[in-house]
Amino acid sequence: MSPQLSTPSKVPFFRDIRTLKWALQILALLAVFAMFYWLYGNYQENVAKSSIQTDLRFLDNPANFTIPGNDLDQSQPVRDAFVEGFLNTLRVAFIGIALATILGTLIGIARLSKNFMVRTLGTVYVELVRNLPLLLLLTFMNLAVVLQAFPRIENAWLPLDLFVVSNRGIAIPWFIGSPAQLGIGILSAALLAFVVAKIRIRQADKTGKQDRAWLVGIATFVFLVVLIWLLFGYGWELPYVDGRGTTGGLRLDPSFFALVASLVIYTSSHIAEIVRGSILAVSRGQGEAADAIALSGSQKMRLIILPQAFRIAMPALGNQYLNLIKNSSLGATISYFELTQIAQITVGNGSPAVPAFSLTLLVYLAISLVTSLVVNFFNRRLALVER
Amino acid sequence: MKSKSLSVLAVASAAGLFLAGCASTEAETTTPAATQTTTTTTTEAAGSMLDSVIAAGSVRCGTRDALPGFAVLNDSGEHVGFDSDFCRVIAAAVLGDANAVEMIDLETADRFTALQSGAIDVLVRNTTWTATRDGSEGANFLQPTFYDGQGMMVASDSGYSKISAMDGAIICVAKGTTTEGNAALESSRLGLNWEIRSFDETDLILEAFLAGQCDGWSSDVSQLTGLRSAYPNGSDALTILPEVFSKEPLAPAVLDGDTAWAQAVNWAILATIQAEEFGITSANVDSIRDTTTDVGILRFLGAEVPGSDGAAVLDPNLSLPTDFAYQVVKQVGNYGEIFARHLTPLGLDRGLNSLWNDGGILYAPPYR
Numbered sequence: 001m002s003p004q005l006s007t008p009s010k011v012p013f014f015r016d017i018r019t020l021k022w023a024l025q026i027l028a029l030l031a032v033f034a035m036f037y038w039l040y041g042n043y044q045e046n047v048a049k050s051s052i053q054t055d056l057r058f059l060d061n062p063a064n065f066t067i068p069g070n071d072l073d074q075s076q077p078v079r080d081a082f083v084e085g086f087l088n089t090l091r092v093a094f095i096g097i098a099l100a101t102i103l104g105t106l107i108g109i110a111r112l113s114k115n116f117m118v119r120t121l122g123t124v125y126v127e128l129v130r131n132l133p134l135l136l137l138l139t140f141m142n143l144a145v146v147l148q149a150f151p152r153i154e155n156a157w158l159p160l161d162l163f164v165v166s167n168r169g170i171a172i173p174w175f176i177g178s179p180a181q182l183g184i185g186i187l188s189a190a191l192l193a194f195v196v197a198k199i200r201i202r203q204a205d206k207t208g209k210q211d212r213a214w215l216v217g218i219a220t221f222v223f224l225v226v227l228i229w230l231l232f233g234y235g236w237e238l239p240y241v242d243g244r245g246t247t248g249g250l251r252l253d254p255s256f257f258a259l260v261a262s263l264v265i266y267t268s269s270h271i272a273e274i275v276r277g278s279i280l281a282v283s284r285g286q287g288e289a290a291d292a293i294a295l296s297g298s299q300k301m302r303l304i305i306l307p308q309a310f311r312i313a314m315p316a317l318g319n320q321y322l323n324l325i326k327n328s329s330l331g332a333t334i335s336y337f338e339l340t341q342i343a344q345i346t347v348g349n350g351s352p353a354v355p356a357f358s359l360t361l362l363v364y365l366a367i368s369l370v371t372s373l374v375v376n377f378f379n380r381r382l383a384l385v386e387r
Numbered sequence: 388m389k390s391k392s393l394s395v396l397a398v399a400s401a402a403g404l405f406l407a408g409c410a411s412t413e414a415e416t417t418t419p420a421a422t423q424t425t426t427t428t429t430t431e432a433a434g435s436m437l438d439s440v441i442a443a444g445s446v447r448c449g450t451r452d453a454l455p456g457f458a459v460l461n462d463s464g465e466h467v468g469f470d471s472d473f474c475r476v477i478a479a480a481v482l483g484d485a486n487a488v489e490m491i492d493l494e495t496a497d498r499f500t501a502l503q504s505g506a507i508d509v510l511v512r513n514t515t516w517t518a519t520r521d522g523s524e525g526a527n528f529l530q531p532t533f534y535d536g537q538g539m540m541v542a543s544d545s546g547y548s549k550i551s552a553m554d555g556a557i558i559c560v561a562k563g564t565t566t567e568g569n570a571a572l573e574s575s576r577l578g579l580n581w582e583i584r585s586f587d588e589t590d591l592i593l594e595a596f597l598a599g600q601c602d603g604w605s606s607d608v609s610q611l612t613g614l615r616s617a618y619p620n621g622s623d624a625l626t627i628l629p630e631v632f633s634k635e636p637l638a639p640a641v642l643d644g645d646t647a648w649a650q651a652v653n654w655a656i657l658a659t660i661q662a663e664e665f666g667i668t669s670a671n672v673d674s675i676r677d678t679t680t681d682v683g684i685l686r687f688l689g690a691e692v693p694g695s696d697g698a699a700v701l702d703p704n705l706s707l708p709t710d711f712a713y714q715v716v717k718q719v720g721n722y723g724e725i726f727a728r729h730l731t732p733l734g735l736d737r738g739l740n741s742l743w744n745d746g747g748i749l750y751a752p753p754y755r
Contacts, residue, residue: 052503052525061519064568068557068582074571147598154599167600168557244602245555254600255584335584335591341562345585348496348563350519353503 043354053352056359064349067337069253078346085342086363092256092328092338093367096263097321103264104271104320109301111276122272129269134327138262142334146258156241164239164246170257171239174250182228189224193217255336259328267324271317278313279305311382318375322368329364339363436508436641436648437481437706445487448474449507452492453589456613456733457513466490469729470511473532473639473656476719477509480655480711485718494587496563499524502642509641509652513610515565516638527645529653530660531638534739534748535607536631537569540615543626545602550577550630557582559592559601569633570605589614607635612733647706654705658712661687661751662721664742669720672713687754688713701755712754722749 013019047054059079066074067084110122129137147167151157156166164171175182197217204213239249282305290300310317332341343360347353440446450458450470458468466474471490479485493501493512501507503525514520515535516528539558541547547556550573558574560566562585574581584601586592589610595601597619604611608631615625639656641649662668665684667675676688685691689710691698700709708714719725726737741747 046503046505053523058523064571065585066567066571066574066581066583068584074568074575143594147594147600152599167598243555245557333587335562335586341585344496345563345567347500349565349568350517350523352523353500 047354052354054355056355058346058351058356061351063346065345067342069251070337078351081342081346082339082359082363085337085339088256088336089325089328089338089367092259092263092331092336093325096260096267096324096328099260099264100267100271100320100324101317104268105275105306107268107272108275108279111272112279126269126272129265130273132266134262134266135330135333137266138258138330138334141262142255142258145261146254150254153241153244153246156246158241162238164241164249166241166246167254168245169251169254171246171249171251173236173238174248176237185228186225189221189228192224193221196220253336255331255334258334259331259336259338263324263327266327267320270320270323274313274316274320275309278309278316281312282308314375314379314382318372318379321371321375325367325371326364435706436645437651440481440508440648444482445489446474446478446481447489447491447506447508448477449493449498449501449510450474450490450512451495454513454610454613455617456609456729456735458490467729469533469725470513472719472725472729473511473659474509476659476715476725477511477639477652477655479714479718480658480707481651483708483711483714485714495561496587499526502526502640505642508648509639511639513607513637514640515607515635516640517565520640525643526640527643527649528638528640529649530656531636532656533609533637535609535635535637537566537605537633537635538608538611538631539628540604540606540611540625541602541628542596543624547602547626547628550628550632551579553579553581553603555580555582556602557584557600558603558605559584559586559595560605561585561589561592562587564606565633565635566606573632593619607637609637609730609733609735612735616733650705651707654707655711655715657751658687658715658754659720659722659725660742660749661754662712662716663723663749664744664751667716667721668724669716669718672716676713683753683755688716703754 046052059082060077062075063072063078063081064074065081066072067081067088070084072080072084107122107125110118111126113119113122150165150167153166153168156164158164162173194217197213197220200213200216237248239246239251286304286308287300290304295303328338329340331338332344335341339360343356347356450466452458452460452466454468454470456468457470458466461467474488474490475485478488491501491507493507493510498510498512498514499520502510510526511532513533514528516531520526521528539550539553541553547553556579558570558581560570560583567583567585570581570583573579574583581603584595586595592601592604593614596604604614606614608627611627615622615627618625639652641652662672665675665681665687667684667688672688675684676690679685682692686701689700689708689712691700702709705711720728726740737745737747739747740749743750
């Protein structure tokens with residue numbers, strides 16, 4: 001009996017797995033194209049029916065509205081209003097990201113604490129905040145906290161006589177003089193301090209002697225700032241209640257405060273979990289090694305654990321930063337004049353909706369992509385080089 | 388393999404977006420001219436909104452739900468108010484049934500998008516007729532239902548007695564309205580440095596106002612009157628300052644380029660004004676139609692007018708039923724009745740909104 005060997009006949013092309021895979025992908029591609037074509041066709045048809053503008057000429061029309069805390073004139077073009085909205089979005093994003101990172105890291109560490117009280121508080125915070133819708137948190141922060149829990153301007157809180165806190169905003173002491181000049185001064189001082197610290201670190205590495213390089217750097221920075229201060233003659237200005245508003249200092253918009261506070265509280269609960277996970281992901285041996293060479297608790301965290309944890313956390317943190325930036329658009333619901341609010345106002349006042357919102361969309365996309373780029377850059381710098 | 392197919396998809400959708408972008412820039416340069424020539428033909432081809440309303444058997448009316456006097460929800464969830472009644476006027480004229488209305492509540496900032504997208508047939512929502520809205524929002528404004536002006540409301544204990552005294556005040560307004568622009572203009576005209584805050588909804592302004600975040604609440608005087616009457620701390624806690632600093636003709640709007648539908652809506656509203664001028668009310672419309680010999684009134688009510696070659700009913704070819712005015716007055720009432728029903732209780736005077744022969748500017752073209 002000879003074994004019956006059936007020679008495998010050629011698989012027909014319509015059952016060839018490679019053909020099928022290609023066909024599926026081409027079908028998907030066609031479906032996507034068809035959808036866009038259909039949507040665009042509808043848009044064109046509707047536009048033709050109702051003579052709505054489709055270009056960006058509306059940017060040159062007068063804005064016809066003003067922005068709180070800003071001297072945008074109502075006769076300036078819509079373009080300028082959009083720029084102001086963009087800057088306000090950036091303000092919220094920068095301050096929000098910085099504060100959320102600090103708060104999130106602290107809470108993340110707290111959740112790993114050996115102290116029962118600290119650990120439980122951390123857990124309660126994370127579980128409470130993480131499970132709330134952000135819009136609700138923001139509405140609560142605005143209607144319940146800022147409007148009702150903050151005092152009216154007539155009986156404003158004056159902590160230390162330095163601040164004026166009321167439901168019309170928080171005024172803080174601020175310097176008098178050109179902000180650009182001071183910014184350049186602080187930036188150059190920071191740069192110089194950084195260089196000094198780097199040199200000290202290099203020396204310490206060479207000689208092997210303990211050196212408080214960063215402390216020296218900070219001292220240099222403070223010294224330089226004070227020097228610039230004295231040289232250019234800047235002064236503080238304290239805010240005070242003046243009738244039904246405040247004069248002097250820097251006034252933070254109440255909706256700005258509500259927005260930043262909500263975004264920071266919300267995002268920090270997510271960052272805390274990322275930080276906690278990343279710390280746990282650092283190999284146990286690292287901590288034991290730190291104990292073995294008798295580093296203190298804070299030294300162990302600061303020098304050994306956190307630098308490695310942040311390397312792990314970086315990509316996830318980047319996502320949270322993007323979320324925070326995009327979520328800042330919710331400020332429109334509480335009258336914070338960021339990009340979305342500006343777009344809504346201009347559309348309500350006669351700017352065409354499709355180009356105005358398309359423009360807004362592209363600006364958010366650009367901000368997010370730039371943020372991604374920066375995060376990826378740091379991620380590459382921090383990532384372990386694997387060979 | 389999976390990741391590869393995903394990336395192919397991603398590239399495809401990116402390409403789709405890119406192509407859509409290219410096409411739109413291309414279209415932008417050609418659209419203005421193209422629009423002018425195609426507007427009428429497109430509409431004719433697509434058919435009038437009037438036909439689709441008749442086919443659907445109800446009018447989709449863009450309105451709101453929280454403005455006392457103009458449109459609020461009553462205990463049984465029905466829309467009640469001046470604007471709501473004009474929605475019913477349109478339904479009564481076009482469909483012969485004042486209740487054949489679907490009220491669609493819109494946010495202030497979304498109202499024109501709703502109109503442009505065809506989500507509503509007509510917008511009757513305290514909307515000021517301005518040149519820019521007429522020109523660039525694709526809206527076709529019709530006979531104003533209410534001639535209004537912007538004013539300022541303050542807390543009675545605030546000590547403000549006139550607008551020019553409100554230096555450095557925080558003024559709260561509704562977002563996406565002409566109010567923002569008028570307030571900004573008034574502030575710069577009088578050199579008052581107002582801080583103008585815009586909110587999505589009147590409820591939010593109310594919260595801010597109650598908490599003392601706003602010094603002034605600026606809006607059309609009619610709106611302020613309605614809001615004042617419903618203020619939680621009693622209407623005496625608020626004062627509307629005497630100055631009025633803008634012209635606000637509140638008019639219904641339909642989508643541009645649909646003449647038949649625009650005419651139908653326009654004449655439905657004009658009928659309420661003409662009925663008041665004739666002295667026809669919902670109570671006496673039947674008896675007047677049966678007894679009058681006035682040819683003008685008979686024509687207006689769509690009754691048979693005796694003529695040399697037999698009785699005839701006037702049909703002005705408005706694509707409306709010939710008895711539309713009768714239905715409007717019978718089912719909803721004339722302009723004066725609607726005003727008295729909703730706005731007089733708020734303490735609003737007829738003022739500019741009186742008939743032309745009574746010191747106002749309401750004037751309907753002759754129906755013949």
